[in-house]
Amino acid sequence: MIHIAFVLITALFIFRAPSAVRRPAARPAWLASGFGLLGLVCLGIVAPLEGLDALLGGSNLWNLAGAISTTASFWFFGRAVQILDRDVAPTRMWPLLALAGVQIGIFLAIPERGSTSSHFIEKHVYSPAVWLYQLVYILSIAAIAASSAYTVRRRLRSIFALFILGYAGVALACLSYAFDITVRHFKIFHQSPLSPFNAGFNALFYPGILLIAVGFTVVYLRYSVKQTLIAWRIRAALLAVVAARLQGGRRTWRVFPAEFSKPDPLGQTYDWLIEIHELISIDGFAPTSLETSVVHRIQHALEHNTTMEPLPAVRERMSI
Structure with missing residues (x-):
C-alpha cells in the first residue's frame, strides 16, 4: 500500500x-x-x-x-x-x-x-x-x-x-x-x-x-479534463446559447455547433462573458437561474485557467 x-x-x-x-x-x-x-x-x-x-x-x-x-x-x-x-x-x-x-x-x-x-x-x-x-x-x-x-x-x-x-x-x-x-x-x-x-x-x-x-x-x-480544448469549446458554445436566448432568439441551440467549431474557444469564452455582462447590466436582460449558474461556473473556470497567458481579471467586470 x-x-x-x-x-x-x-x-x-x-x-x-x-x-x-x-x-x-x-x-x-x-x-x-x-x-x-x-x-x-x-x-x-x-x-x-x-x-x-x-x-x-x-x-x-x-x-x-x-x-x-x-x-x-x-x-x-x-x-x-x-x-x-x-x-x-x-x-x-x-x-x-x-x-x-x-x-x-x-x-x-x-x-x-x-x-x-x-x-x-x-x-x-x-x-x-x-x-x-x-x-x-x-x-x-x-x-x-x-x-x-x-x-x-x-x-x-x-x-x-x-x-x-x-x-x-x-x-x-x-x-x-x-x-x-x-x-x-x-x-x-x-x-x-x-x-x-x-x-x-x-x-x-x-x-x-x-x-x-x-x-x-x-x-x-x-x-x-476541464482545461482541455474541447471543454473550452463546450463552454464558449453554451455562453453563445445564453447570449442568444437573452436577446430573444428562437431555437437558440442552433448556435451551439457553429460556436463549437471556432478556432479560439478560450478567447471566445472571454468575449461571450463580456457580452453577456453587457446584456444584463446595460440592456437589462434577465437570465434564468440555470443560465446564471452556467455563467458563474464558466467565469470561475476562466479565472483559474492554466492553458494560456493570464487573461484580464473578469470577476470585477462581470457579476450577475
Missing part, C-alpha cells in the same frame, strides 16, 4: 510542477507531494537507510529528516485542502517553522543516537528525549490531520470525503502510536513492538495517506 501511495505522490509531484509554476494556488499541493516523497524516501523504500543516513551525516539523522518532511507534507496538504474548499490560500508559515525548530532542538538533545537503524525509535524509546521528540512529531501530524478533516467536515458527499476519511485515519493512527510509545516509555505494562496500538497505527496511517493521495489525484485529473 505504501508503494502505491509513493507512485501516486510521485506522479502528482511531476505532473503538477507546470501548474505550480503558473498558479500560486497550486503550489501547496505540489510542495506537499515533494515533502511527502522525501518522507517516504526516508523510510528506506527507495534506497537503503544506511546510505541515506551516511549522506545526512549519520547518527540516525534520516529519522529527523523524515519527521520534518512528513510534517511539512501534511501541513501543505492541509493548506491545499483549504484552497480547494474556500479558494483562499493561507500564508502563515510560522507554525510549521516552529514545529520544525522544536523537532530539531529535541532531536539534537538526544544524548546517544547510536548507529543507523530502522528501529531507532523502538531501541531508544526509554530515553526521555527520544520519547518527547517522537511525541511532538506524532501529535503534530495528528493535529494537522484533524484540523484538515474538520475544515471540510460538511462536504462528506463530494470528493472531500476521501480527504475526511484519509485525514481522520491518519489522526487516529497517530493517537494510537502516541499512546503506544508512552506506554512503552513509562513501562506501564509490557508491550511488544507489535502491540495492538502499534498495529493500529499501521492499519490506519498508510491507508489514510493513500486516500489523501487518491483524492488529490482525482482533483488533478478533473482539473486537467
Whole structure:
C-alpha cells in the first residue's frame, strides 16, 4: 500500500510542477507531494537507510529528516485542502517553522543516537528525549490531520470525503502510536513492538495517506479534463446559447455547433462573458437561474485557467 501511495505522490509531484509554476494556488499541493516523497524516501523504500543516513551525516539523522518532511507534507496538504474548499490560500508559515525548530532542538538533545537503524525509535524509546521528540512529531501530524478533516467536515458527499476519511485515519493512527510509545516509555505494562496500538497505527496511517493521495489525484485529473480544448469549446458554445436566448432568439441551440467549431474557444469564452455582462447590466436582460449558474461556473473556470497567458481579471467586470 505504501508503494502505491509513493507512485501516486510521485506522479502528482511531476505532473503538477507546470501548474505550480503558473498558479500560486497550486503550489501547496505540489510542495506537499515533494515533502511527502522525501518522507517516504526516508523510510528506506527507495534506497537503503544506511546510505541515506551516511549522506545526512549519520547518527540516525534520516529519522529527523523524515519527521520534518512528513510534517511539512501534511501541513501543505492541509493548506491545499483549504484552497480547494474556500479558494483562499493561507500564508502563515510560522507554525510549521516552529514545529520544525522544536523537532530539531529535541532531536539534537538526544544524548546517544547510536548507529543507523530502522528501529531507532523502538531501541531508544526509554530515553526521555527520544520519547518527547517522537511525541511532538506524532501529535503534530495528528493535529494537522484533524484540523484538515474538520475544515471540510460538511462536504462528506463530494470528493472531500476521501480527504475526511484519509485525514481522520491518519489522526487516529497517530493517537494510537502516541499512546503506544508512552506506554512503552513509562513501562506501564509490557508491550511488544507489535502491540495492538502499534498495529493500529499501521492499519490506519498508510491507508489514510493513500486516500489523501487518491483524492488529490482525482482533483488533478478533473482539473486537467476541464482545461482541455474541447471543454473550452463546450463552454464558449453554451455562453453563445445564453447570449442568444437573452436577446430573444428562437431555437437558440442552433448556435451551439457553429460556436463549437471556432478556432479560439478560450478567447471566445472571454468575449461571450463580456457580452453577456453587457446584456444584463446595460440592456437589462434577465437570465434564468440555470443560465446564471452556467455563467458563474464558466467565469470561475476562466479565472483559474492554466492553458494560456493570464487573461484580464473578469470577476470585477462581470457579476450577475
